[in-house]
Amino acid sequence: MYGGIDLGGTKIEACLHDGGFNALERRRIPTPSGYGALIDALGDQVEWLRNAAGDSGLRIGVGIPGLVDHTSGLAYTANLAAMNRPLAQDLFRRVGTLLPVENDCKCFALSEANGGAGEGAATVFGLIIGTGVGGGICVDGRLSRGWTGLPGEVGHIGIPAWLLDDLKLEQLACGCGRKGCYETYLSGPGIARISAAFNAAPATGETVAAGLAAGDAGAERTIAAWSRLAGELIHTLQLTLDPERVVLGGGVTLIPGIADRILQAFASAKLAPTRTPSIALARFGDSSGVRGAAMLARPDHQPSRASS
Ligand SMILES: [Zn+2]
Incomplete structure (x- = not known):
């Protein structure tokens, strides 16, 4: 199974997928305004996914409405509290696992290119x-x-x-x-x-x-x-x-x-x-972003230019 998290301006969606990236269960929570609360809310969604899957090692990916500089690790999100923040590293501190984080439009493209x-x-x-x-x-x-x-x-x-x-x-x-x-x-x-x-x-x-x-x-x-x-x-x-x-x-x-x-x-x-x-x-409409976020966590997913 795979977990996807789609961070939006008003809600944070988590969706558990099976191995073929079919949606099984989803949960939406409101997007909080402060950065610390945002990391906490993302952490809550990670925990919900792990519990829903019954797997503390569930592979999870995150899509955000902004750019991710994979060299500096900084997020550029004009409409969210995460501007110029090392979102992936801070989420790592919250959940204990470094999760792949990518721009939500790119998650959409990944989803539609694979089975869409x-x-x-x-x-x-x-x-x-x-x-x-x-x-x-x-x-x-x-x-x-x-x-x-x-x-x-x-x-x-x-x-x-x-x-x-x-x-x-x-x-x-x-x-x-x-x-x-x-x-x-x-x-x-x-x-x-x-x-x-x-x-x-x-x-x-x-x-x-x-x-x-x-x-x-x-x-x-x-x-x-x-x-x-x-x-x-x-x-x-x-x-x-x-x-x-x-x-x-x-x-x-x-x-x-x-x-x-x-x-x-x-x-x-x-x-x-x-x-x-x-x-x-x-093909997957509004669900494609969260589906593509889950695909980021696929073991064989290697972007064409990998970061270290
Ligand atoms: Zn412009």
Whole structure:
């Protein structure tokens, strides 16, 4: 059996999996605000998993909503108390075992590349578009960790200025300190920003999705612009990582027909002679993060660049 822990902004989910990474039992607890309380809550989930499995040596992995520098051991979590903290080492002190800790988008990619919607593809990019935009790359089922833990952080790639001009969108400031990042436009809040540029009435990602379903012209224009941006991002992914399959996760990708819209936009953006990667929706949905976290603990899981 394997245990996965998915640390989120509002809840910490623990899920016990069997040897084939099928979910057996899960437990959710609220995410506390202070760092010490956060480590304690993660420790509680580790103990719950060990008890549920009846195995004090249960293999457990942890996904967090931020970056992990595997050389320094520091976590970078803009929205949690763990910013610049050695989370894995502090959790080790709490539970007595050094558990693998990885970015949650990378856990998603690992899960979908192994038994999920990316199964059978040699190179899989797991792309999450929700309240933020992030991802991870798996080659032959193995997660690419890169040098600094960054590969897949595509939400902070800058959109080409000519494309924003074409779409009559301004270069908006991003939370990362730069301007014109994909995340600022493609995320759920980003859809609302695009809508605000085109439509007088205020909107949210949810109201735009509802408007699209109802045939509203303003919502259609918003999602058409969004799709061109998403297609351009896939073009950049192809030029840099060339995935065979892109697996989509996150709330925004639940908009009906979104994968086809991205594919059509990509077809107009790509270099003419290149083939098109397939785009699939996640098989395990919201559970893929915790499933991938559990996979980090697999004895044969070795990221493509191992840390010491
Ligand atoms: Zn950014």
